Amino acid sequence: MVSVSRTFTVDKGVDEVVAYLADFANAEQWDPGTESCKQTSVGPVQVGTTWHNVSKIAGITTELDYTLESLQPGKIVLVGKNDTATSTDTITVVAKGAGSEVTYDANVELNGLAKVGAPAVKLVFEHLGNETEDGIKKAVARL
Numbered sequence: 598m599v600s601v602s603r604t605f606t607v608d609k610g611v612d613e614v615v616a617y618l619a620d621f622a623n624a625e626q627w628d629p630g631t632e633s634c635k636q637t638s639v640g641p642v643q644v645g646t647t648w649h650n651v652s653k654i655a656g657i658t659t660e661l662d663y664t665l666e667s668l669q670p671g672k673i674v675l676v677g678k679n680d681t682a683t684s685t686d687t688i689t690v691v692a693k694g695a696g697s698e699v700t701y702d703a704n705v706e707l708n709g710l711a712k713v714g715a716p717a718v719k720l721v722f723e724h725l726g727n728e729t730e731d732g733i734k735k736a737v738a739r740l
Contacts (some may be wrong), residue, residue: 598704600702600704602726604699605699606699607697607699607733607737608695609696609738611691614697615670615690618688618699619665619673620642621650621665622634622635622636626732626736628652630652630725631651632651632653633650633651636648637662642665642668647662649661659679659681659682664676672689674687682706684703684704685705686703686704701729
């Protein structure tokens with residue numbers, strides 16, 4: 598498993614941050630690897646909502662189908678799957694001063710032969726973690 602975690606502060610309240618990040622289509626605005634992320638289910642964002650995400654990471658395009666597995670006050674869990682990986686993104690948001698503290702935990706379980714590449718994937722994801730943190734900070738500031 599490849600795990601990356603970042604904790605940082607933003608200048609918006611918990612509810613606003615959670616609502617924004619729970620709509621994974623917004624990943625196009627803050628995730629550096631995401632080329633497109635389209636909601637595939639009908640209706641409002643809620644537990645069970647699905648998205649099709651196309652990302653390009655280290656020159657490799659990958660597609661995952663994500664589901665909003667859990668949405669609670671201050672906590673979001675998104676799970677993306679394809680044949681080679683399962684990605685679980687857990688986002689926790691707590692009040693901090695006039696804003697919020699965000700903890701973004703990304704865990705990727707590689708399947709089959711893809712497991713061989715885990716050490717290289719870890720290096721790439723550490724770099725992407727920094728860019729994702731910056732992307733979320735900038736996107737939330739624009740809300």
